[in-house]
Amino acid sequence: MKKISVVVPCYNEQEALPIFYVETTKELEKIPNVTWEFVLVDDGSKDNTLQVMQSLAQKDERVKYLSFSRNFGKESAMYAGLENACGDYIVLMDADLQDPPSLLGRMVKEIEENDYDCVGTRRVTRKGEPPIRSFFARMFYKLMAKISKTEIVDGARDFRMMRREMVDAVVKMCEYNRFSKGILSWVGFKTLWLEYENIERVAGTTKWNFWKLFVYSIDGIVAFSTAPLVISSLLGIGICFVAFCLMLFYAGKALIFGDPVSGFPTLISVILMLGGLQLLCLGIVGQYLSKTYLETKHRPIYITRKTNIEKK
Numbered sequence: 137m138k139k140i141s142v143v144v145p146c147y148n149e150q151e152a153l154p155i156f157y158v159e160t161t162k163e164l165e166k167i168p169n170v171t172w173e174f175v176l177v178d179d180g181s182k183d184n185t186l187q188v189m190q191s192l193a194q195k196d197e198r199v200k201y202l203s204f205s206r207n208f209g210k211e212s213a214m215y216a217g218l219e220n221a222c223g224d225y226i227v228l229m230d231a232d233l234q235d236p237p238s239l240l241g242r243m244v245k246e247i248e249e250n251d252y253d254c255v256g257t258r259r260v261t262r263k264g265e266p267p268i269r270s271f272f273a274r275m276f277y278k279l280m281a282k283i284s285k286t287e288i289v290d291g292a293r294d295f296r297m298m299r300r301e302m303v304d305a306v307v308k309m310c311e312y313n314r315f316s317k318g319i320l321s322w323v324g325f326k327t328l329w330l331e332y333e334n335i336e337r338v339a340g341t342t343k344w345n346f347w348k349l350f351v352y353s354i355d356g357i358v359a360f361s362t363a364p365l366v367i368s369s370l371l372g373i374g375i376c377f378v379a380f381c382l383m384l385f386y387a388g389k390a391l392i393f394g395d396p397v398s399g400f401p402t403l404i405s406v407i408l409m410l411g412g413l414q415l416l417c418l419g420i421v422g423q424y425l426s427k428t429y430l431e432t433k434h435r436p437i438y439i440t441r442k443t444n445i446e447k448k
């Protein structure tokens with residue numbers, strides 16, 4: 137008998153969680169020869185998510201929960217879930233049923249019969265998402281493909297089932313700035329991608345807005361590429377070259393025609409541009425420095441407030 141651990145990060149999911157539990161259990165029952173457990177992680181919710189978890193745990197002893205002392209973010213919640221899951225196959229799922237539980241049976245089958253270590257999912261459409269968000273998401277994946285050696289698959293969801301070995305490898309990567317899409321690809325292993333259409337969440341609202349996603353994408357870039365650091369040097373060289381050409385041009389013009397150059401507009405634009413570029417490059421360096429700074433503090437990825445999981 138193999139055991140499946142269903143890891144669910146939850147932030148303000150009191151409406152969605154009970155529906156999720158019922159639907160997922162229904163699908164798990166259909167899979168032959170497996171037992172399962174739920175590892176529900178309450179990411180410092182402000183509503184009654186924890187109470188919902190506790191009542192589920194009372195009814196069903198396969199439900200384990202863990203509640204954070206504050207909101208640490210989905211990345212930390214996923215880490216906590218993976219760390220505390222003890223199944224042979226571990227699956228990451230959102231609480232809003234946007235990750236169809238009907239795929240679970242297929243995932244187990246692929247792992248067992250076709251020797252995959254990991255079965256991931258990717259959305260082929262971004263239906264129901266604001267167009268600007270889709271546009272920037274696409275740009276992000278294109279950019280990442282160019283500047284990072286770690287492959288980040290476009291449209292890949294966090295919804296995936298992994299073997300124990302892979303999860304152990306992921307849990308060993310205890311970096312503080314976590315970008316799972318990168319980490320899960322960095323560890324390697326044989327992965328199969330299943331494709332499905334985007335589904336709207338069943339209840340509650342999305343916890344991501346454009347700004348949060350933008351900051352998250354910067355985290356991703358800084359965590360998995362050092363190309364931006366090279367940009368500042370290249371920009372510097374490029375600008376020196378342009379400045380040198382301009383100098384030659386104006387000197388030549390003054391020598392041949394002898395007319396005075398009107399200085400003010402050129403000067404102001406050059407100063408502004410250089411000032412801007414310097415700030416940009418300084419900012420890039422600052423990004424990396426700040427991440428290094430946080431990393432060296434070795435802060436815990438999450439802090440537990442309440443749980444029914446016994447320490448390993």
Ligand code: UDP
Nearest residue numbers: 145146147179209210213230231342343344
């Ligand atoms: N989530 C979390 N912590 C957060 C934000 C979100 O644990 O700070 C969880 C949330 O409860 C859900 C999953 O991450 O189970 C995905 O969030 P959401 O559905 O809001 O994202 P979307 O599907 O819109 O990208």
Ligand code: MG
Nearest residue numbers: 230232234337
């Ligand atoms: Mg969702």
